[in-house]
Amino acid sequence: MEQQGEEQKKEAKMMKDKQREEIGKILGSESQIDYLCEIYRSTDVEDPPSPSDHRFGQFVSVTKEIDDTRVEFVGIIYDSKIVNPDQGRTVPSLSRPEDQELFHPSYIDERKTLAGIAMLGYIRSSEEGSDERKHCVPPWTLEVDDIVKKLSREEMVSFHEFEEGIKLGYYQNLLKIAGPLGKDLLSNIVSRLKEEKPEESKSLSLIEKNLEFNKMIEGV
Amino acid sequence: MTVGLVSEPGKDTNEFMFLTPDDEKLKTGEFVYYNALVKVESKSGGLKTEEKKIYSRITDREECRGYPDEFMADPEVDPKKIAKKLGLSSEDMERYRITAKIIGFYDDRINDFTNPRIVPKPGTPIELAPDDDLERFLTNVEKDVASANIGDLLHRPPDQVNVKIPVDNFTATHLSILASTGSGKSYTCAVIAEELMKPDSRAALLILDPHGEYHTLKDIETLDEFQGEDGYSPEVQILKPDKVKIRISELSFSDLLSSLDSPTSAQEPILREAWNRLSGEKYVTPEMLFQTCYEIGVTTGNEASAEALEWRIKKAFNRELFDPSQNLALDDLLNPGQCSIIQLDTVSRRDQQMLVNVLFRKIYRERVNHEKGRKSKLDFPVFAILEEGHRFAPSGGDARSLPILRTILSEGRKFGFGIGVISQRPSKIDDDVLSQCKTQMIMQIQNPNDQDAIRRAVERVGEDLLDEVAGLTSGQAVVAGDSVNTPFLCRIRNRITDHGAESLKTSKRWRNSWKQNSTGAKKVVDADDEEGAEDREKFL
Numbered sequence: 001m002e003q004q005g006e007e008q009k010k011e012a013k014m015m016k017d018k019q020r021e022e023i024g025k026i027l028g029s030e031s032q033i034d035y036l037c038e039i040y041r042s043t044d045v046e047d048p049p050s051p052s053d054h055r056f057g058q059f060v061s062v063t064k065e066i067d068d069t070r071v072e073f074v075g076i077i078y079d080s081k082i083v084n085p086d087q088g089r090t091v092p093s094l095s096r097p098e099d100q101e102l103f104h105p106s107y108i109d110e111r112k113t114l115a116g117i118a119m120l121g122y123i124r125s126s127e128e129g130s131d132e133r134k135h136c137v138p139p140w141t142l143e144v145d146d147i148v149k150k151l152s153r154e155e156m157v158s159f160h161e162f163e164e165g166i167k168l169g170y171y172q173n174l175l176k177i178a179g180p181l182g183k184d185l186l187s188n189i190v191s192r193l194k195e196e197k198p199e200e201s202k203s204l205s206l207i208e209k210n211l212e213f214n215k216m217i218e219g220v
Numbered sequence: 221m222t223v224g225l226v227s228e229p230g231k232d233t234n235e236f237m238f239l240t241p242d243d244e245k246l247k248t249g250e251f252v253y254y255n256a257l258v259k260v261e262s263k264s265g266g267l268k269t270e271e272k273k274i275y276s277r278i279t280d281r282e283e284c285r286g287y288p289d290e291f292m293a294d295p296e297v298d299p300k301k302i303a304k305k306l307g308l309s310s311e312d313m314e315r316y317r318i319t320a321k322i323i324g325f326y327d328d329r330i331n332d333f334t335n336p337r338i339v340p341k342p343g344t345p346i347e348l349a350p351d352d353d354l355e356r357f358l359t360n361v362e363k364d365v366a367s368a369n370i371g372d373l374l375h376r377p378p379d380q381v382n383v384k385i386p387v388d389n390f391t392a393t394h395l396s397i398l399a400s401t402g403s404g405k406s407y408t409c410a411v412i413a414e415e416l417m418k419p420d421s422r423a424a425l426l427i428l429d430p431h432g433e434y435h436t437l438k439d440i441e442t443l444d445e446f447q448g449e450d451g452y453s454p455e456v457q458i459l460k461p462d463k464v465k466i467r468i469s470e471l472s473f474s475d476l477l478s479s480l481d482s483p484t485s486a487q488e489p490i491l492r493e494a495w496n497r498l499s500g501e502k503y504v505t506p507e508m509l510f511q512t513c514y515e516i517g518v519t520t521g522n523e524a525s526a527e528a529l530e531w532r533i534k535k536a537f538n539r540e541l542f543d544p545s546q547n548l549a550l551d552d553l554l555n556p557g558q559c560s561i562i563q564l565d566t567v568s569r570r571d572q573q574m575l576v577n578v579l580f581r582k583i584y585r586e587r588v589n590h591e592k593g594r595k596s597k598l599d600f601p602v603f604a605i606l607e608e609g610h611r612f613a614p615s616g617g618d619a620r621s622l623p624i625l626r627t628i629l630s631e632g633r634k635f636g637f638g639i640g641v642i643s644q645r646p647s648k649i650d651d652d653v654l655s656q657c658k659t660q661m662i663m664q665i666q667n668p669n670d671q672d673a674i675r676r677a678v679e680r681v682g683e684d685l686l687d688e689v690a691g692l693t694s695g696q697a698v699v700a701g702d703s704v705n706t707p708f709l710c711r712i713r714n715r716i717t718d719h720g721a722e723s724l725k726t727s728k729r730w731r732n733s734w735k736q737n738s739t740g741a742k743k744v745v746d747a748d749d750e751e752g753a754e755d756r757e758k759f760l
Contacts, residue, residue: 135307169307203297203305210290 023049023060024115026146033119033137034177035075037148038112049150054115056080057188059151059159066140072123073138074151074159078178078185079116117148118177120170123159133159135169157196166193166200183215223252224318226344234322236339238346239284243314248684249709250278250375251349252320258336272325274336275349275357277706278318279684285315321682323706326357332705333357351381359385359704368415374696374709383710387421389703390659391603391638394629398646398674399663404695406433407719408661408712409605409642413437413559416603419448422557426604430572430611432565439717440559455558461566466578467547468537469504475577478620479536486525490516505544506537541571548579550586550597569611576612576621580604584628587635601636609641610648622650629656647673659701664692681707
């Protein structure tokens with residue numbers, strides 16, 4: 001009995017972890033690589049993601065079956081937006097906020113945190129067991145309600161590891177999509193990779209310094 | 221091999237641009253070609269259209285696409301590595317825009333290039349000129365005619381495109397080797413001398429050697445490369461400064477005046493008269509000259525002026541160079557298959573000029589006599605190499621040797637007397653002399669005045685190649701002029717004989733000398749052998 005109880009607990013924890021990995025779902029897109037994700041709230045899932053799970057620069061993935069092959073789209077949160085229907089309301093509300101949830105559940109749902117996701121590439125599982133990693137514009141499109149999961153730090157590093165070393169093949173695409181925040185974002189990625197891969201720190205530092213310099217010089 | 225595609229016409233009418241990914245082969249001075257339809261004369265006399273290879277020389281090269289400066293911020297990080305990191309393919313990354321100048325197609329009828337004035341259309345493939353074509357077309361060497369193998373084409377791997385220049389051409393229309401100290405001018409000159417002494421040429425060669433650095437050419441006599449199948453074996457004669465003599469009677473009156481220490485206006489007519497009276501004499505001694513001057517002075521009432529000539533004459537002719545009877549006999553000095561090296565390292569500059577003046581005048585006179593059908597000691601052409609050419613033909617100077625050199629360089633071609641002028645200071649050579657040397661070998665020269673002098677005097681070297689001159693390293697030369705069909709960059713071949721003009725190993729000599737001196741100073745001397753030991757016991 002005791003053992004059964006433990007297993008149930010374990011399963012529940014795994015379920016929770018799984019839920020924690022899931023941070024939201026695809027809401028729409030601006031382009032082939034620019035997607036909008038609605039971050040889960042407590043009304044959507046039992047254990048909603050914490051703010052650090054969908055922070056700026058968080059690597060995310062969306063897994064899909066394409067032509068019987070598992071393809072993991074890899075992207076990054078490059079921007080976020082809070083949607084609040086109360087913003088700009090000029091008349092007072094007739095009910096207290098805590099009561100509104102009872103009377104207007106759909107209205108409350110309109111309060112959202114939206115995250116902009118730039119797709120950086122994909123990982124395609126091959127039959128031989130080795131994964132094909134590509135930094136490019138994914139040729140396939142995601143669908144509304146596709147589940148967005150956060151990528152662990154190890155998975156993030158692994159996405160950048162190639163035979164010839166660390167690579168940021170999406171550099172230009174990300175700069176274009178992320179606009180004014182692009183350099184900050186790339187600088188953030190490079191500094192994380194530098195920590196994980198000290199043997200590559202010289203060349204990564206050079207990229208980081210260039211980004212910092214360009215960021216500074218643009219405003220002058 | 222296609223190396224690029226034409227992108228646009230150049231600024232000049234004979235230029236075009238092409239793009240290439242090549243990052244090392246296509247340097248300034250390299251030869252490329254494109255195919256074009258050209259109208260040429262047919263055997264029947266009419267015109268026909270033929271596809272020809274239009275050769276061109278690369279004159280400029282600039283990068284039009286490359287790594288951004290940011291990739292090169294850290295000298296320890298390879299920009300290719302950064303490019304790879306950012307997803308750029310490091311292969312085929314760079315693009316170069318090359319400017320090429322059209323030389324033309326090789327016309328077999330005239331054995332030279334003809335410029336068809338057809339600029340290639342954008343998109344035309346550009347090929348690297350084949351080695352065989354370059355070997356055939358760069359110089360005009362005919363079969364059975366002697367040629368000098370001076371080295372190989374600089375932009376191609378060693379020994380891939382050998383460069384031979386026709387001996388008949390540069391020995392007739394004169395040669396100049398211009399290079400700063402240490403860039404290999406004496407070496408190149410020795411290579412030319414070696415080529416001239418080979419069985420194919422068997423030249424009558426004279427080398428004026430002011431630094432005594434050509435003595436190693438003596439090995440030519442024994443080395444196999446110089447022996448002919450018909451029994452030919454070259455002779456190399458080295459004349460030490462003490463054997464170099466000018467017979468006083470061989471001087472002209474103007475030579476005499478310049479040898480004497482500023483004779484006065486009253487002394488000049490006396491000297492002229494005395495020289496006229498002695499003109500028939502084969503041997504003239506300084507005493508004979510003074511005696512004749514004195515007699516004329518007494519007769520004309522200028523006894524004092526004539527007497528004052530005595531010390532001038534003695535001072536002028538009591539030098540090793542002048543001798544009443546001995547001289548450099550032309551038949552000993554010059555013969556086909558013989559190289560005579562006159563060492564002048566201990567002879568004063570003024571005497572060197574006087575020697576060149578007298579000797580070259582004699583050779584020139586004999587050659588003129590021969591060509592005019594008169595009796596002559598020299599019935600064969602002569603080629604003379606003049607090291608430190610600026611000493612003998614200085615610009616704006618009054619060297620005794622300058623007039624005869626000007627004459628030989630402008631007229632010598634007709635009479636079979638060629639000169640090779642070697643100098644490290646082209647700006648200090650007389651412009652006429654320099655411009656008359658129709659074959660030029662220009663090595664590293666960094667002095668801007670010297671570069672300007674070359675630009676002024678040398679007609680057929682392109683600006684692009686002259687710009688390369690400062691950056692050449694030892695043993696590399698721009699070869700241009702009448703002996704070649706188009707100027708090119710050449711790597712001078714290794715000498716067969718040893719080089720005799722190495723720079724002094726100064727620091728080694730200093731160390732050795734110090735060691736000797738210090739050992740001597742610290743030598744232990746026995747107390748009884750010490751200087752003044754015998755007086756030690758004496759009372760003060």
